[in-house]
Amino acid sequence: MKKKILIVGGGTAGTMTANNLANKLMPEIDRGEIEITMISDSKVHVYRPGAMYVAFHKAAGHEFIRDQRSLLMLEVDFIVDKAVEINTKANYIKGASGDRYEYDFLVLATGCQVAADRIPGLQEGGDWFYSYEGAKKLAKKFEKLKSGRVLVTVNFPKTPNIPHQCGIAPVETTMMLHDYLTEKGVRDDVEIVYSYPTKSQAVENGLFLQAPTSEVLPAIFDSIGVKHKTSFTLSKVDPDKKIAYSEEGEKMEFDILMSTPPFIASDVVRKSGLSTALEDEGWLPTDKKTLKVKGLSNVYTLGDTVDLSVSKAGGTIHNQTDVVVDNIAAELRFGYPTESYDGKVIAIAQMGLSCGMPLWYDYEEDVQPTPCSKLGSFVRLGFNKSLYWAAARGML
Amino acid sequence: MSEEIKVKKTAAMQEVEDKMTMLVQTGRLDNLIDVLAVVSDQIEMTTTPIVEKMVHSIDNIASAGFVTENAVRYAKRESAKNEVPSLFGMLKLLKDEETRKGLAFMLHLTKGIGKQM
Ligand SMILES: Cc1cc2nc3c(=O)[nH]c(=O)nc-3n(C[C@H](O)[C@H](O)[C@H](O)COP(=O)(O)OP(=O)(O)OC[C@H]3O[C@@H](n4cnc5c(N)ncnc54)[C@H](O)[C@@H]3O)c2cc1C
Numbered sequence: 001m002k003k004k005i006l007i008v009g010g011g012t013a014g015t016m017t018a019n020n021l022a023n024k025l026m027p028e029i030d031r032g033e034i035e036i037t038m039i040s041d042s043k044v045h046v047y048r049p050g051a052m053y054v055a056f057h058k059a060a061g062h063e064f065i066r067d068q069r070s071l072l073m074l075e076v077d078f079i080v081d082k083a084v085e086i087n088t089k090a091n092y093i094k095g096a097s098g099d100r101y102e103y104d105f106l107v108l109a110t111g112c113q114v115a116a117d118r119i120p121g122l123q124e125g126g127d128w129f130y131s132y133e134g135a136k137k138l139a140k141k142f143e144k145l146k147s148g149r150v151l152v153t154v155n156f157p158k159t160p161n162i163p164h165q166c167g168i169a170p171v172e173t174t175m176m177l178h179d180y181l182t183e184k185g186v187r188d189d190v191e192i193v194y195s196y197p198t199k200s201q202a203v204e205n206g207l208f209l210q211a212p213t214s215e216v217l218p219a220i221f222d223s224i225g226v227k228h229k230t231s232f233t234l235s236k237v238d239p240d241k242k243i244a245y246s247e248e249g250e251k252m253e254f255d256i257l258m259s260t261p262p263f264i265a266s267d268v269v270r271k272s273g274l275s276t277a278l279e280d281e282g283w284l285p286t287d288k289k290t291l292k293v294k295g296l297s298n299v300y301t302l303g304d305t306v307d308l309s310v311s312k313a314g315g316t317i318h319n320q321t322d323v324v325v326d327n328i329a330a331e332l333r334f335g336y337p338t339e340s341y342d343g344k345v346i347a348i349a350q351m352g353l354s355c356g357m358p359l360w361y362d363y364e365e366d367v368q369p370t371p372c373s374k375l376g377s378f379v380r381l382g383f384n385k386s387l388y389w390a391a392a393r394g395m396l
Numbered sequence: 397m398s399e400e401i402k403v404k405k406t407a408a409m410q411e412v413e414d415k416m417t418m419l420v421q422t423g424r425l426d427n428l429i430d431v432l433a434v435v436s437d438q439i440e441m442t443t444t445p446i447v448e449k450m451v452h453s454i455d456n457i458a459s460a461g462f463v464t465e466n467a468v469r470y471a472k473r474e475s476a477k478n479e480v481p482s483l484f485g486m487l488k489l490l491k492d493e494e495t496r497k498g499l500a501f502m503l504h505l506t507k508g509i510g511k512q513m
Binding site: 030070073074075354374375377378381382385386389390393395 | 444454
């Protein structure tokens with residue numbers, strides 16, 4: 001009997017893992033011993049960070065969207081279907097089509113989604129660049145902006161020690177906004193206020209979720225005239241009066257509210273009963289080393305859907321995927337997993353429109369902020385427009 | 397009159413001094429400075445649109461490589477599984493829609509090359 005590996009979700013995590021598995025398990029595939037299937041609810045693949053560039057008119061958006069089939073090796077069967085039920089007792093996933101997909105090994109990679117409705121008024125009064133539609137809306141507002149205040153807010157999951165999607169994105173977009181408004185010649189008339197909640201992950205009353213970066217940010221923001229405010233946990237928005245209220249009892253007026261909204265796991269994962277996260281956020285309980293869903297011997301997970309403390313970022317997934325792939329291959333070949341994830345995250349942050357900052361950290365070591373550079377920005381551009389697709393295809 | 401200044405060196409500063417001294421003594425420093433200057437000039441003269449165009453070309457090559465590799469692996473596997481087809485078998489292969497799609501692509505490709513000759 002052929003062994004079945006099923007991957008749910010055709011985003012960064014699912015695609016990298018499917019292709020890396022096909023590469024790794026080629027001898028078994030050639031011998032007809034295993035099959036790899038991916039189901040995803042979308043025909044297309046979205047490179048999510050691209051939305052940041054759309055918000056500042058540096059891209060139109062189509063550059064970052066590709067046909068999912070074109071990114072998968074031929075050895076991966078691709079089916080467009082929405083998973084609606086995860087049955088880990090009988091080892092199958094049910095699709096919205098009514099089809100059942102059985103598995104010997106399951107990889108859950110359905111990412112996370114924006115849940116703006118968790119903050120009253122945010123949906124109507126706020127904006128965000130975490131989706132292409134949102135980014136296009138923001139771009140139009142930024143284009144019209146001649147004076148006033150842009151307020152940056154950040155919300156964290158209520159489940160402790162879990163980050164929002166892409167931890168560095170609020171800092172990146174604040175710097176990009178400064179450059180964009182400067183290029184437009186209106187920076188002097190627009191106030192940018194970067195705020196951060198009382199509780200982030202490891203930091204209280206800071207400006208970032210890790211201490212070393214939180215400590216250097218005030219000086220960086222001061223040097224470009226960005227105001228900064230700690231201890232502002234967005235709790236309510238009045239969309240008509242354009243006022244943001246905080247849990248700490250303060251309020252701030254704004255012309256544009258560029259928010260990092262609350263995030264939750266995908267509906268199918270939240271309904272699965274597998275999660276123990278607070279407030280039905282749905283993060284999957286994940287073994288930080290093996291990347292298995294806790295308590296399930298044949299289910300792996302990675303990417304934005306996990307309950308780990310590491311960044312919900314592509315630079316995380318690029319390292320997690322090798323662990324998942326090696327472990328599944330080892331289980332098939334030897335009967336037990338052999339690899340362990342060390343929490344490594346590697347990325348290049350876009351610190352302004354033309355400056356790139358390499359960063360790396362793991363479970364043990366926080367990010368050490370380094371100076372950004374023009375060369376770093378070129379490497380980031382290379383990644384956005386080309387290397388990402390090669391990485392998704394398992395070519396690097 | 398020159399002034400004497402005392403500097404307390406860290407271990408790291410001492411290491412840099414030792415290594416730089418070695419580069420000066422062996423006559424390599426000038427070349428290294430030239431290399432760094434060339435690299436620096438390249439970065440200075442490169443613009444975002446230049447990088448975009450380069451990156452686009454790299455992406456095209458990588459995509460072509462990916463498509464070709466996939467097709468070659470598939471063809472190898474199918475060839476190993478099946479016997480060499482007879483003439484009639486060839487025609488049967490042509491009945492398959494994906495085969496026709498691929499063949500039509502190859503013919504368009506040939507025309508595309510012809511147009512440039
Ligand atoms: C604005 C922005 C900027 C970012 N910047 C960076 C950055 O600079 N560096 C970095 O490393 N990362 C960055 N990220 C984060 C990075 O994009 C994500 O971490 C990554 O995309 C997560 O991958 P994933 O596969 O877990 O989820 P996704 O890529 O979201 O993929 C999930 C997939 O699952 C599918 N799916 C969902 N539900 C179902 C279902 N029920 N059935 C079937 N399929 C389903 C979806 O269609 C999707 O294809 C950024 C993200 C954003 C939004």
